[in-house]
Amino acid sequence: MTADVPPRTSVSRATGRPGDASPFALGLLLRRAHMRAATVMSEALRPLGIELRHFAVLIVLVDRGPTVQRDLAAATGADKAGIMRVVDDLERKGLAVRKTVPGDRRVRAVEITPQGLELFDAAHVAAESLAERLVAEMDAGEAEQLTNLLTRFAYPAVDEA
Structure with a gap:
């Protein structure tokens, strides 16, 4: 029943x-x-010997130039200890260097090396087909629309009143 x-x-x-x-x-x-x-995207970076957390720092360094670790942490969403480990890794691999900041011996700015720039460019080439795979189900223009919407969502306009 x-x-x-x-x-x-x-x-x-x-x-x-x-x-x-x-x-x-x-x-x-x-x-x-x-x-x-x-x-x-990790698939693209794995053969290059780095992880997304490393690449996030390289993106900031290419975009901003030499950057103090405190600002790298803020830009990538990492904590102080985490950003130190990432910068240590990048230094060990020859992709970035720490340099003293004029006027403040305690602060170090991180700078991308020529080898880091080469890897940055190689990562973009390796990621291109994978990025296309991410948006393969979208119609023409939808990937750009999604990027625009997410940018506005992630970086809301600040009221200037």
Whole structure:
């Protein structure tokens, strides 16, 4: 004997609507997207002997030039100890060097080396086809639209009032 059981639906307990419309949905979706992108981009970096955390620092150094470790930590979302380990790794590999900052012997600026620039360029070449794979399911213009939306989301305009 079987009872009539209504079909299961994926209704959000928080809202009673299908799907996940909870306040956590966007953050979880962004985390999932980050994990997918990080996994794919790690494939490009692995043969070059570096990880995403190393490449994040190289991006900042190429963009800003010599940068103090405190600012590298802020730009990459790393903590002080974490950024020190990454810079140590980059120095060991000959990809970056620490230099004293004129006027403050206690502060060190990190600078990318010519070898670091070569690796930076090689990583971009290696990542190109993988990046295309990430957006292969999107229609023309959607990847650019996604980039624009995520940029606005990550860097909201500051009210100048």
